[in-house]
Amino acid sequence: MGDGAQPGILTPDQRVRVFISSTLHEMAAERRAVRQAVGRLGQLPVMFEQGARPHPPHAVYRAYLEQSGIFVGVYGDSYGWTAPGMDVSGLEDELRLATPLPRLIYVKEPADRRDHRLATMLDGIRRDASVSYHRFRTPAELRDQVEQDLALLLSERFHQTGPPRLAPTTGLLPAARTPLIGREHDLVALAAMLTDAAVPLVTLIGSGGIGKTRLAMAAAQEVVDRFPDGVRFVDLSRVVSPDLVAEALAQGLGVRTSGAVPTGTDLASWLRTKRLLLVIDNFEQLTDAAPVIGETLRAAPGVTALVTSRAPLRLTDERVYPVPPLAPPDSGGPAAASPAVRLFVSAATAAAPDFRLTPDNTGAVVEIIRRLDGLPLAILLAAARVRLLSPAAIVAHLADPLRLLTGGARDLPDRQRTLRDTIAWSYQLLNPGERALLDRLGVFAGGWDLDAAEAVVLPDHDPLPILEALVESALVQRTTEPDGRGRFTMLETVRHYARMRLQDSREQPPVRAAHAAHYLSLAQAAEPHLNRADGPTWLRRLELERENIHAALNWFLEEDDPAQALRLLWASWAFWWRRGHIEEASRYVARIRDRGELLDGPETGRALLGSGVLTFVSGQYQQAENYLLRALPFLRAGGDDPGVSLALGPLGQFAALRGEAARAQTYLDEARDKGEEWQTSLYHSRVARVRMANGDYDEALAHLRHAVDVSRGAQDQFVALVAHYTWAACSVAVDEPADARHHLIEGLSLAAVSGDEAAIAQFLAALADVDASGGDLERAVQLAAAAQALRTPSNEMWMRAFVAPWPATGPDRDEARSRLGADAYDRAWQAGEHLGIERAITAATAS
Numbered sequence: 001m002g003d004g005a006q007p008g009i010l011t012p013d014q015r016v017r018v019f020i021s022s023t024l025h026e027m028a029a030e031r032r033a034v035r036q037a038v039g040r041l042g043q044l045p046v047m048f049e050q051g052a053r054p055h056p057p058h059a060v061y062r063a064y065l066e067q068s069g070i071f072v073g074v075y076g077d078s079y080g081w082t083a084p085g086m087d088v089s090g091l092e093d094e095l096r097l098a099t100p101l102p103r104l105i106y107v108k109e110p111a112d113r114r115d116h117r118l119a120t121m122l123d124g125i126r127r128d129a130s131v132s133y134h135r136f137r138t139p140a141e142l143r144d145q146v147e148q149d150l151a152l153l154l155s156e157r158f159h160q161t162g163p164p165r166l167a168p169t170t171g172l173l174p175a176a177r178t179p180l181i182g183r184e185h186d187l188v189a190l191a192a193m194l195t196d197a198a199v200p201l202v203t204l205i206g207s208g209g210i211g212k213t214r215l216a217m218a219a220a221q222e223v224v225d226r227f228p229d230g231v232r233f234v235d236l237s238r239v240v241s242p243d244l245v246a247e248a249l250a251q252g253l254g255v256r257t258s259g260a261v262p263t264g265t266d267l268a269s270w271l272r273t274k275r276l277l278l279v280i281d282n283f284e285q286l287t288d289a290a291p292v293i294g295e296t297l298r299a300a301p302g303v304t305a306l307v308t309s310r311a312p313l314r315l316t317d318e319r320v321y322p323v324p325p326l327a328p329p330d331s332g333g334p335a336a337a338s339p340a341v342r343l344f345v346s347a348a349t350a351a352a353p354d355f356r357l358t359p360d361n362t363g364a365v366v367e368i369i370r371r372l373d374g375l376p377l378a379i380l381l382a383a384a385r386v387r388l389l390s391p392a393a394i395v396a397h398l399a400d401p402l403r404l405l406t407g408g409a410r411d412l413p414d415r416q417r418t419l420r421d422t423i424a425w426s427y428q429l430l431n432p433g434e435r436a437l438l439d440r441l442g443v444f445a446g447g448w449d450l451d452a453a454e455a456v457v458l459p460d461h462d463p464l465p466i467l468e469a470l471v472e473s474a475l476v477q478r479t480t481e482p483d484g485r486g487r488f489t490m491l492e493t494v495r496h497y498a499r500m501r502l503q504d505s506r507e508q509p510p511v512r513a514a515h516a517a518h519y520l521s522l523a524q525a526a527e528p529h530l531n532r533a534d535g536p537t538w539l540r541r542l543e544l545e546r547e548n549i550h551a552a553l554n555w556f557l558e559e560d561d562p563a564q565a566l567r568l569l570w571a572s573w574a575f576w577w578r579r580g581h582i583e584e585a586s587r588y589v590a591r592i593r594d595r596g597e598l599l600d601g602p603e604t605g606r607a608l609l610g611s612g613v614l615t616f617v618s619g620q621y622q623q624a625e626n627y628l629l630r631a632l633p634f635l636r637a638g639g640d641d642p643g644v645s646l647a648l649g650p651l652g653q654f655a656a657l658r659g660e661a662a663r664a665q666t667y668l669d670e671a672r673d674k675g676e677e678w679q680t681s682l683y684h685s686r687v688a689r690v691r692m693a694n695g696d697y698d699e700a701l702a703h704l705r706h707a708v709d710v711s712r713g714a715q716d717q718f719v720a721l722v723a724h725y726t727w728a729a730c731s732v733a734v735d736e737p738a739d740a741r742h743h744l745i746e747g748l749s750l751a752a753v754s755g756d757e758a759a760i761a762q763f764l765a766a767l768a769d770v771d772a773s774g775g776d777l778e779r780a781v782q783l784a785a786a787a788q789a790l791r792t793p794s795n796e797m798w799m800r801a802f803v804a805p806w807p808a809t810g811p812d813r814d815e816a817r818s819r820l821g822a823d824a825y826d827r828a829w830q831a832g833e834h835l836g837i838e839r840a841i842t843a844a845t846a847s
């Protein structure tokens with residue numbers, strides 16, 4: 001294969017491929033754990049047993065390794081089989097062949113029967129500084145470690161080097177924080193349903209704390225390989241109105257909305273060519289919106305939905321799967337074999353490593369499970385207390401739950417009362433400082449980091465040791481983000497309990513005020529970075545905190561402080577439109593304008609400007625011009641030069657479209673003179689469009705050189721996208737396709753890094769035209785189909801606001817179909833529709 005020829009044995013997909021090396025039978029459970037970790041991150045696990053049976057084993061794994069990007073080695077006792085004519089086993093040969101790749105090594109301990117040859121091999125690995133080496137005890141521990149290591153590796157390495165790659169998207173399946181025990185039968189049944197082409201919707205139903213979310217996540221991990229576009233996860237727990245479900249789904253999937261078209265239209269457009277599993281969590285309070293799910297699935301026949309709810313959605317073709325509680329031990333069987341007891345022991349051992357199930361405490365453990373109705377969450381919360389209480393003492397505390405309750409309806413269903421009682425019991429066992437912080441943590445609308453906790457903690461208190469105690473009590477979970485930042489979360493049931501306690505206290509106003517002030521400070525810290533080289537990192541961070549930012553904006557508006565809401569929104573304005581949240585940002589600006597009597601002149605100008613910019617990027621040009629013209633006097637009077645520049649740029653563009661060349665130039669010149677550096681680049685791109693419309697291509701190119709140079713100096717990715725696209729359009733107009741392709745590739749690379757699907761679609765479509773005009777019709781059709789699969793009405797609107805229509809020169813679809821032949825055209829189009837972003841970029845950038 002050194003001659004560059006296509007290999008004869010292909011890996012099953014073309015995503016980032018993770019080769020998993022281990023013995024097949026000894027490490028079967030561990031291989032499954034690693035496969036789940038890799039699949040959850042949206043990458044492809046490559047395993048020897050996946051196929052290529054007609055080929056010799058060494059040919060299979062060598063071919064698979066040559067096409068893989070990461071090597072994961074998992075070792076226990078066995079050295080593996082040594083083939084005739086080989087001096088090392090296949091296991092060691094795989095390790096040697098993987099030397100050019102990042103290598104993640106995991107060794108099971110203890111290992112009393114380890115083959116001495118494997119021990120020698122592992123000694124060599126430990127001495128190799130280029131290898132990541134970890135020990136593990138259980139498959140669950142291995143899965144979590146692999147997931148963390150891969151997330152960090154993908155963030156650090158695969159998004160910075162090599163061909164352009166898309167930045168991480170929203171909606172990936174969350175990491176599981178608890179073991180899944182006793183659900184083997186459920187997983188088999190769900191896997192069969194989810195992979196049945198006749199079943200578009202599966203709904204898991206059951207009471208709170210029954211484990212619906214955890215089971216849904218495990219089922220999704222089980223079948224991820226069957227969905228080429230992977231798994232997406234959307235949590236609806238904080239959506240309060242059925243009218244907002246479509247928008248919440250769009251946000252969870254990272255689909256741009258604008259308000260100019262119905263959100264469902266954007267959602268259906270984005271999903272129509274996808275083959276993915278959509279996990280929708282916490283639908284119970286939104287059952288009136290069930291038709292939204294049905295309409296979405298009808299528009300996207302390749303999508304399967306897995307929904308968790310306390311009640312069925314009652315839709316056609318829905319399969320309902322009731323999630324049962326964990327059964328207590330059979331009277332005639334060993335207690336240790338019971339799934340409920342195993343879950344208790346697992347959680348208890350995590351809290352107190354010396355805990356053991358013994359004849360003396362087994363009866364108490366069984367009684368705890370009986371009292372808790374087999375609810376997994378209640379069992380986990382109770383088991384976390386063995387660090388302080390024996391099982392018998394836990395039973396004694398549970399004997400009188402009414403004594404521990406601080407409130408709550410007594411007419412709740414039995415299982416919900418059991419869960420509420422268990423949370424209240426766990427709460428009462430906290431010390432006063434821990435209770436106080438847990439109450440205050442109820443202010444967070446999503447997760448939070450240590451800085452955010454410090455903002456709401458009691459004065460002169462260090463939140464870290466208290467957070468550690470809450471983690472040990474299983475009331476708070478800690479995770480690690482791909483960038484290494486620690487993050488804390490609570491299950492929604494626990495969050496609701498904490499929020500209710502905060503609302504009943506006198507501390508809610510100052511805690512909410514501190515929370516809002518923290519996220520205003522975060523937005524202001526992010527502002528200088530959002531369009532710069534480090535913008536993707538800050539955009540991802542704001543995306544992670546979006547629910548908390550919503551809560552902060554709502555607090556400011558509820559407290560009659562629209563000026564602070566405006567400051568937060570304005571500091572993060574690039575986030576809202578670059579991440580496709582235009583519709584929700586527009587609603588906040590409208591609420592701010594409604595309180596206009598509380599704004600001064602400059603603030604009124606900024607509010608009108610915000611509405612103008614948002615309607616401009618959503619394609620509502622008449623409304624945008626009206627808002628911008630109204631904003632100008634306020635901005636001028638307040639000496640807000642950057643705001644004046646932002647308003648004049650689109651106004652100049654509108655004038656040019658009407659043929660008012662002199663007025664357009666006046667507006668654009670003033671926009672340049674009063675704008676910041678990045679606005680100077682945008683000025684040159686806009687003037688170039690005017691010159692191109694007049695046929696002055698040499699002058700247009702001169703402006704575009706300035707636009708690209710300034711964008712590089714300002715390190716502003718967005719204006720660089722506009723400059724490269726406009727330059728490519730100009731090059732096509734003067735019959736310079738190679739130059740056009742160069743600038744389209746430059747822009748596509750920038751769009752991939754920032755995760756901008758709208759721009760990616762625009763650049764792919766332009767590249768398809770360039771390739772078609774150059775005679776590469778098959779690739780052109782594939783790229784056009786890939787671009788079409790990414791397009792939504794709102795996606796197209798915002799890019800059109802800044803760049804001229806592409807001057808198509810290649811054959812149209814009918815002519816391309818005629819020249820290729822109907823069958824070849826259809827095959828190319830279907831292949832392009834399912835390329836996905838990563839492979840479409842690879843195809844587009846190939847020479």
